[in-house]
Amino acid sequence: MDLKEDLILKDSFFKDNFSVDQCLSKYTQKSDLEALRKELKNYGTELQQQMSEILKTETEAIVNLAEYLTNLNSKIENLSVPICQLREEIRTLHDLIQSAENSYKKMLEDLKANNTKKNNIHLKLGITTTSLYIDKLITSESNSFDNVIILERVVNKYSFQRNYMDELGIMSTDTEGIVKDVENKLIEMVNKKFLDAFSSSNSEILTRCLRMYDNLKKQDEVQKTFQVNVVRPALLPLFNERNLEKSQQDINQIYEEVLIFMNTKMNVLFEILAQNPELKCFNFTLNSFWKEFDKQLREGLPYITAPGNPELFQKRYKSTWATLLKIANKCGDDELLQEDDTFQEHLKRFNLPVYFEIRYQQIAGGFENDILTNTDFYASNNEISCKLKNTLALWKGLKKCYDKDVYLDQLADQFLKLSMMLLSRYLRWFKTVLQEKSSFPDDEKWETFIMNSLIDLNILKNLVALNTEKIDDVEKTIFKIIHPNMKFIVLRVYKCNRNSVEEVQSNLKNHLTNIKFQESSMHLQNVGAIPRLYRRTNRSAPKSASTYMIEAVKPIINFHNKFKTVVQSDLNEIMDNVITRVTQQYLTLVQEVLMSVCKTEESLRRLKSRNVNSSEEASPQTDTMSDEMKIREQIKYDVAYFLEKLYNLGSPTSRATMDTLRKETS
Incomplete structure (x- = not known):
């Protein structure tokens, strides 16, 4: 291994992704394992020598470091005692601060609770004082509330404080008694103003009254008042048996009068509610008019349904349904008839x-x-x-x-x-x-x-x-x-x-x-008798269709002639079906007869060929028609008559079958 390769091998040992298997696979391609072992042994010896040199040169520094660390450990042990004392002092201080904080919070909460109680007492005193003042005014100077503006201000003042107390939930039993008494007197005065304004159709005062009811949260009160004092007197004279007799048992006349009241007398309220969206919580049609309508109709005319008289029942049910639909439409919801329980219960009176x-x-x-x-x-x-x-x-x-x-x-x-x-x-x-x-x-x-x-x-x-x-x-x-x-x-x-x-x-x-x-x-079956008519009978050749064919076609022709102007489409279908079936049967019968004739003719021919004698050979040939030819000729006449009478009466389907019949006999 040269110097360059030796350096590469040594450097590979220090790489993060070093792999023994990859290293062996790579370097065994150039040399064998024995050479590699020697190289690694030499490299290990070299590393050992380098380590020895390092220990020789760095021994003093290592000894000094060990001594320093030993002294540092003793110093740390000396510092542990004062540090523990400091920790205890900090913990004591934290507890003192926490205790002070809790005391301060409690003091603030007590102060807040005292202020709340104080404010509630002031509020109770205010509503009580206001209520007593209003009560005194009502008792001593009731005419001072003739001015609706003054009444509205008083109601607004009272309702503001009352609603505030209700939201806070601080109304006590004694205070509630005083407040309730004053509230009832105010409502009584507002009711009077409302009814007077309605009788005079004063929309301005009515609007103010409705706002006062809304502030007092007494929407049900005004709707009940309107039902009892306005709607009931108007409907009571209408819903009774005497008035029904006067209307000649026509309930629709009573309904028309009722709807006139709703559409005219109550129109001023409808206009006010339409012009003031903030008053949408009021629905006089549903909560006043409809409730009284339902009550008076049930009590005044309990037998309106007339269950034993279906004509009267149907007429009254339709009138009632139409009237209820108009009432629901006036309420602003046409689905009330299907969704509202009171409407459903009213309609259930009709069985x-x-x-x-x-x-x-x-x-x-x-x-x-x-x-x-x-x-x-x-x-x-x-x-x-x-x-x-x-x-x-x-x-x-x-x-x-x-x-x-x-x-x-x-x-x-x-x-x-x-x-x-x-x-x-x-x-x-x-x-x-x-x-x-x-x-x-x-x-x-x-x-x-x-x-x-x-x-x-x-x-x-x-x-x-x-x-x-x-x-x-x-x-x-x-x-x-x-x-x-x-x-x-x-x-x-x-x-x-x-x-x-x-x-x-x-x-x-x-x-x-x-x-x-x-x-x-029944007549077509006679086609099988044709061979018997001509075979060995010396009967003359046929010149017209057989009687059976005339009789077989006659029912079909007569049927067509009788009904051809009555119901053309159905007649054509029937005729087509009849002709198709008759033709198919006739075709089958003709084929059977012709096949029988062919077999007979062939048998006779063979018999003659075996029994030929000299005298017969010497006899002259005649031009007379054979029996088989007469049979075929008769069938042709029959088929021709059949096609002549029925072909034009059939459809393309039946004509196709008749064409097959024609080919069979041609």
Whole structure:
């Protein structure tokens, strides 16, 4: 290892990040471990020599330092005693200072408490003196308070001291008695001023009186005074049975008089409260007028709800609701009818479940009776141009649900359910008729009934099952009476009704389709008899369609001609279904016959080829038509007649099936 590398190795031992593994890995790449061991041994010897040299040169200094430290230790021990004494003296001084501080604090607290008591005594003396002075003035010179300004100053002075004492909580029992007596006299005087000012509509004095009530924190007092002395005398003559008889049982007339009082007589108070936001703590409508209105209506007209008379009940409930809504609006909160307990309790006087039960029995019971008693199915001319009496009965029931003299917004969900129940019962009647069919002596009348039923169901869809997502479309139906906030539910009712009606329509169409299919299918089975008519019978070649084909097509043609001007859309669907099914069956039968003919023809050909003799070979060939050809020709005539009569009556779907039939016989 050269000198440079030796220095680098020695310096690496003194680095903070020295690692034995890294050092060995680095230097064993240039030399082996034995050489490195020798180098390290030499370096250790060198360090030992350097340490010996240092000890030789620094021994005296080290000895001197040891002696100095020994002397320093003894000096420190000598200083420990005076330092401990100083610590005790400082601790004693601290305790003295702490004791003095505590004494001073206690003295200051006592002084503060004495000053507070002194101030409280002065305050009590002040309010007592003021109260006694006011009491003396009231007793000796009551006319001195005729001036509302003087009265307001006295009230303000009194209320300031009284509120101050209340906040401090220093009111004693004896002082409270004096103060309370004076306060009652002041309130009595303010009440008199307030009532006089209200009777004369003096807004200035009323405003001052309201401020005095506010300063005295007697808002409830003035509202109670107004209720007893103003509202009660005005409402008491109105809410009684005699006045109701005079109004011909029309509660709305009484309500109108009550609202006139609220909107005219009390208007001066409303204007004052609107112009003075600091007086917002007063609400004469809610705390005076409404309380007396509720009380007088309950006591004076306890039987206003007329539970046994649904017509009168509905009329009075609507009038009461509208009046309460106007009162709530005057209170500044339209939600009071739903949130305020007193409004809710007042409305609970009207038993809505009982009312709906009566209406349910009238509407649903009447409709059920019509369904059970209608022996004649068909109705005369009517407003919705329906064909069946039960459809007309349903319409009358639905109209009754949403009649302005029956319907209530608060029972909207119940009336919606009732209307859906009526429709469901009506549709259930169709299913019952389909199962029985005993009321119709022949198929023609049965077909007529089904088609008329489809007409009525389409009418109902336009009345109670519109296919719309627009709330504005509800305004064109009987559901327009429902509150705007509930009309989105009507759209869901439409969808539910539409699904129910379309299900019954589908059942009726399928039933009628099966009838017409069976009528035609019975004749189409005769296509299998064609081979027997021509095979080995020497029958002449066919020139027209078979009788069975004419009879098979006739029910379909007659059905179309009978109802083509009545209900075009439903007729087209029924015709398409019938033609498709009949064509598919006829195609299957034709294919079976033609396959049988081919097999027979092939068998005969083979038989002839085995039994050929010379005489037959010598016989001349004839141009007569074979039996198989006659069979095919007859089928062509039949198919041509079938397509001629039905092709134009079918839809693209059924025409595709008929095209397949044509190709099969071409």
